[in-house]
Amino acid sequence: MRTATLALLLAVGSTAAAQEDPDLQKVQELQKKVHAVVDKTKAAYVFIGGGSGVCIDADGWILTNHHVAGGAQNWKVRFTGGKQYDAALVGFHPADDVALLKVKNGKDLPHIDLGDSDAMRVGDPVIAIGNPFALGNGNWEPTITHGIVSALHVYLDNPGYKDAVQTDAQINPGNSGGPLINMDGKVIGINGRIDVKRFLSRVNTGIGYAIPSNQIRRFLPHFKAGGRAFGGYMDGATVGECGDDRYENTGEFGEGVFIAGLTEETPAAKAGLTTGDIITDIEGHRPYNLNRFHGIVGSWPAGSVVKVKYKRFDAAKKEWAAKEAKVLLGDPEKLRAQEANVGNLFLGFTPSYDFDDLGVEVDEVTEKGPAAKAGLKSGDVIKKVDGGRVRDWKEFKAALNGKKAGQKLKLTVSRDDKELELEIVPEQRKVEGMPEEEGE
Amino acid sequence: MIALLAAVLCQDDPTSAMARVMQKLRDRVGRSVVALEVVRDKDPEGAAGSGPSGAHNDYYNRPEGPCTGTIWTEDGLILTSAFNVSGDVRRITVRTSDGKSYEGKRLGWDATRDIALVKIEAKDLPVLPKAKMDAVRQGDFVAIVGRAPDPDMATINQGIVSALDRMKSTAVQTDAELNYGNVGGPLVNLLGELVGVTCQIKPRTNWGQSGGVGFACKHAEIDKALPELKASRNTERGKEPWTGITPAEGAEGVEGVVVAQVAAESPAEEGGMQEGDVIVEFEGKKVKNWDEMRTMLAGKKVGDVVKLKVMRKDPKTGKDAAKDVKVKLTDNPN
Numbered sequence: 108m109r110t111a112t113l114a115l116l117l118a119v120g121s122t123a124a125a126q127e128d129p130d131l132q133k134v135q136e137l138q139k140k141v142h143a144v145v146d147k148t149k150a151a152y153v154f155i156g157g158g159s160g161v162c163i164d165a166d167g168w169i170l171t172n173h174h175v176a177g178g179a180q181n182w183k184v185r186f187t188g189g190k191q192y193d194a195a196l197v198g199f200h201p202a203d204d205v206a207l208l209k210v211k212n213g214k215d216l217p218h219i220d221l222g223d224s225d226a227m228r229v230g231d232p233v234i235a236i237g238n239p240f241a242l243g244n245g246n247w248e249p250t251i252t253h254g255i256v257s258a259l260h261v262y263l264d265n266p267g268y269k270d271a272v273q274t275d276a277q278i279n280p281g282n283s284g285g286p287l288i289n290m291d292g293k294v295i296g297i298n299g300r301i302d303v304k305r306f307l308s309r310v311n312t313g314i315g316y317a318i319p320s321n322q323i324r325r326f327l328p329h330f331k332a333g334g335r336a337f338g339g340y341m342d343g344a345t346v347g348e349c350g351d352d353r354y355e356n357t358g359e360f361g362e363g364v365f366i367a368g369l370t371e372e373t374p375a376a377k378a379g380l381t382t383g384d385i386i387t388d389i390e391g392h393r394p395y396n397l398n399r400f401h402g403i404v405g406s407w408p409a410g411s412v413v414k415v416k417y418k419r420f421d422a423a424k425k426e427w428a429a430k431e432a433k434v435l436l437g438d439p440e441k442l443r444a445q446e447a448n449v450g451n452l453f454l455g456f457t458p459s460y461d462f463d464d465l466g467v468e469v470d471e472v473t474e475k476g477p478a479a480k481a482g483l484k485s486g487d488v489i490k491k492v493d494g495g496r497v498r499d500w501k502e503f504k505a506a507l508n509g510k511k512a513g514q515k516l517k518l519t520v521s522r523d524d525k526e527l528e529l530e531i532v533p534e535q536r537k538v539e540g541m542p543e544e545e546g547e
Numbered sequence: 548m549i550a551l552l553a554a555v556l557c558q559d560d561p562t563s564a565m566a567r568v569m570q571k572l573r574d575r576v577g578r579s580v581v582a583l584e585v586v587r588d589k590d591p592e593g594a595a596g597s598g599p600s601g602a603h604n605d606y607y608n609r610p611e612g613p614c615t616g617t618i619w620t621e622d623g624l625i626l627t628s629a630f631n632v633s634g635d636v637r638r639i640t641v642r643t644s645d646g647k648s649y650e651g652k653r654l655g656w657d658a659t660r661d662i663a664l665v666k667i668e669a670k671d672l673p674v675l676p677k678a679k680m681d682a683v684r685q686g687d688f689v690a691i692v693g694r695a696p697d698p699d700m701a702t703i704n705q706g707i708v709s710a711l712d713r714m715k716s717t718a719v720q721t722d723a724e725l726n727y728g729n730v731g732g733p734l735v736n737l738l739g740e741l742v743g744v745t746c747q748i749k750p751r752t753n754w755g756q757s758g759g760v761g762f763a764c765k766h767a768e769i770d771k772a773l774p775e776l777k778a779s780r781n782t783e784r785g786k787e788p789w790t791g792i793t794p795a796e797g798a799e800g801v802e803g804v805v806v807a808q809v810a811a812e813s814p815a816e817e818g819g820m821q822e823g824d825v826i827v828e829f830e831g832k833k834v835k836n837w838d839e840m841r842t843m844l845a846g847k848k849v850g851d852v853v854k855l856k857v858m859r860k861d862p863k864t865g866k867d868a869a870k871d872v873k874v875k876l877t878d879n880p881n
Contacts, residue, residue: 128571133564134737138688141707145686156795157807178805178823179798234686234707239760240753240808240881241793242720246712251685252722252759253707277722277759280808281793309811310758465800495866498800506866 137232140290144234145251147292150217152236152249152285154185155194159237159249159285160208161294163221167192167213168331170323171284172299173199173206180463180499182208186217189247195463198330201501203267203338203405204299205318206284207330219286222293224259224272224319225391231256232290233274235298235315237282249285252277262398263300263316267338269405271316272296278315287317295320322406329408334460337409337443339436340401343373348397349385356383356420363387363417364400374435380417384430388416409437452512452533454478458500466490466521467503481531483520490526491519507533565688568737569703572690575739577644577701579675580732581625582613582694583651583665584640585632605880606634608750615693615732616641616665617744618672619769623649624777626769627731628746629656629663641667642698655776658784660717660764661746664776675733677766678740683708688737689721691745691761693729702729708742709760718762719743725761734763741766751880753793753810788847789879791815792826794837803827803858804837818874820857827869828856849878 153160158175162168169184176182177199184194192210199206210216227233235252243249254276261271274287278298287296296317303309329336345368350360357365365385369376380386386394390413394400407413415434418427443457455476462468466488472478489497492506493516510516512535520527590607616627625641632639632653639651649667656663687708692701706723713720719742721734730748733741743763754760775782791813795805803825809816826834829843830853847853852875858867 128568130564130567130571131737133561134568134688137561137565138686138737141686141688142684145684149685154797156797156805157793158795178795179801181799183797183799185797242713242760243710244796248710248712250709250720250722250760251707252709253686254722279754279758279760309808310755310760313759502860505860 141232141234141253144288144290144292148219148234148286148288149236149249149251150187151219152187154238154243154247154249155182155208155284157241158281158283159298160184161236161284161286161297162186162210162216162218163294164218165213165215167194167210167216169194169208169210170286170294170297171206171208172297173201173204174299175284176206176208177201180465184208184210185247187247187249192216197333198326198336199334200326200330200336200338203269203318203322205297205323205326205330205336207327219288220293221320221324222289222291222295224295224321227256227259227272227289227295229256229258233276233295234288235274235276235278235282235285236288237278237285237298239277239279239281241281250282257314259319260392260399260402261316262402267405268300268316268318269338269402270319270322271300272319274298274315274317275313276315277311277313279311280309282315293320297323319406325406325411326408335443337437337439338405339407339409339411339413341375341404341434342437343370344375344380345369346386346397346400358385361395362393364394364397374437378415378432378434379430380415380432380434381419384417384419385427386415386417389413404436407436408439409442410439411436452507452510453535454531454533455480456483458503460500462488464488465498467497467500477531477533481518481529483518483529483531484522486522487527488521489518490521491517493517494519565705569690569705572735572737572739573692573701573703576675576690576692576703576733576735577694578673579618580644580692580694580701581616581618582642582698583616583625583627583631583731584613584638584642584698585636586638586640587634587636604634605630605749605751609727612728613642613695613698614727615695615729615745617731617733617741618643618674619664619773621670621672621674623667623669623672625651625665625667626744627663627665628744628748629658629661630746630749631731632656632663632665639665641665642694643669643672644701646699654779655781657772657776657782659782660714660768660772661762662744662764662769662772662776664773675735675739675741678736678738678742680742680765680767683711683719683736683742685709685711689723689734689742691721691723691725691729691732691734691763693732695728704729706759706761713762714747714764717768718747718764721745721761721763722759723761724757724759726756730756730761744769747881749880751812753808753881784878786849787879788844788849788851788876789814789881790820790844790853790874790876792820794840796837801825802833802835804834804840806857814874814877815872818855818872819870820855820872820874821859824857824859824870826855826857828854830854844876847876849876851876 160171194208258273300316302314346364349358455473456478459468459470614631616625641651651665654664710720747762791810793808795807
């Protein structure tokens, strides 16, 4: 049968050289696949600022890195070939370095679907599209590089690439935010980080990282709803790696994590988990060590309910029983309130996260709080703090660094197109049991 | 028959098929690739590696050892990267694949395309067939063949065509690893046809070496430059004042130029600029965007010191603070 196939190929071979060389034929077939993927995907690439993005929907939803597009609300972006569009930042996840933009009034735009990053295997060929060193600026021809998946489920801190796809496809400064694409022509990740250990030069060393498409897909509804998204965490549980010989019955290293401590009345406790339980599976993923555990739960948005398989030791019977639970991964409202914290200062208002202009729009004002006392109202836009310009909530928070409770602050506020000066006196915040905010 | 059967059995394994294709390419293309030993006087400014590298000419900032050239004509014209044979060269020894050594004479060079011509007294040298350029496309498998560090052994680095229109349309871009050893060697397609001669890798280019960003001067561009090169006429590159920043274009509501990247050892870095800085003034004049700043830069000369005002966020207070930065413009190395 094989000989017959070959004879056929020999008869219709495209070039004389290929006819004589079955290896060359094989490689040319592979090349054809790469061409097909390039043809299918290139048009959906987007130039954004100093980096890259990819359009994932005909209406113009564009994925990129937060470190590429998080600095401004409105952008002029260009698709491959240079056609320019107005786009606005809609949703973002600074801790995990993802941002979603929307082309204003976008229609029938070239786009690529998100693929299944969990179906990828180490060694699978991939391509990356990007704009390293801004080489494509001017003629708007992006750079395409080719490599393989080097590793999956890589956990990196700060920003948290919690479930990264590692690749040796060459990515460099300017590739950030661009797509990593499989041979089906689907986005399996958003490239955003490289290891640059080489002295004094920021170029690729063969180690690049992408945020996986499956994580992004789970966050998409939150991004589209606007504002900041938060990663999940197992609220109330302290976990340890299995095989920890300081404790009894913690299983074998690699099989999962065990619950070392549990706070009552938290989602983890309410789900039925208890101290000593060994979690072996979260939505089909084994938390084989601590990083992977945090990686799995962090790759779901806060507020998700995930299926957890665990086992519990029955001391009387001296055997393990398999169990299942549904666990709520943190409360986004709580995280939002925590995000609204300004260190230990209590201001008594929450910012609007989908405000798309410069400044901080006041969303809710707590009754009798400092903001209410200062006369701040919902819908006000804070433009300056003590005379210093604040363009967004992050800058607002930064402007309050080092300020103390009881210390008067001057806010320059825009209300109904008029500027007002208000004085606010922050109070000391009294909140207990809040986890530390993750670094950005 | 046995050979055919073996070939059929191997067919299902594209990885080893690629390996065998590369082995054959290296052997076949390697015959048209030469090693160049370029002897220069010692760096008058001191040994490379000491002091700021900006004080040295680029060719003193590459490790010692042979570099690569591509046979252009059967009667002894060798094409290479201009960088390889730049500066005050005392002697060039050319070593062909059959182990013979020739004295090379540098003819002309073209700094824009980063190519140069070297002549040896030889006959019947193997010349590579040329690829049809309109058939070359992004995603083509390509390879770079070099002859360093061991001049008797050709090397091969595989990659794809990353982009077709680079360096003012004179070059294609590839992700095959390009470094100081193989630059000057040919970029070939799977059939061993020449796409271009590799170039534009210098210590001060933003992309450095082996970063997955490499270039090859298209063969048609080389043909265009050939009459000048043969006549030993040099084409200087127009000097372009350069700060070393890459602007983030397209951010609205930001007055000034947002710095997305600062090139290593560039004037901007030496002046203390950082990523995230927003350039708001150029020589005392307000700058609203990159277009304005580019125009202002074009009015300056290499060597000029320009005063920029940047806004930078203080990580402790979170406040924007203005900072004056002095940047001594150099020639754009990219």
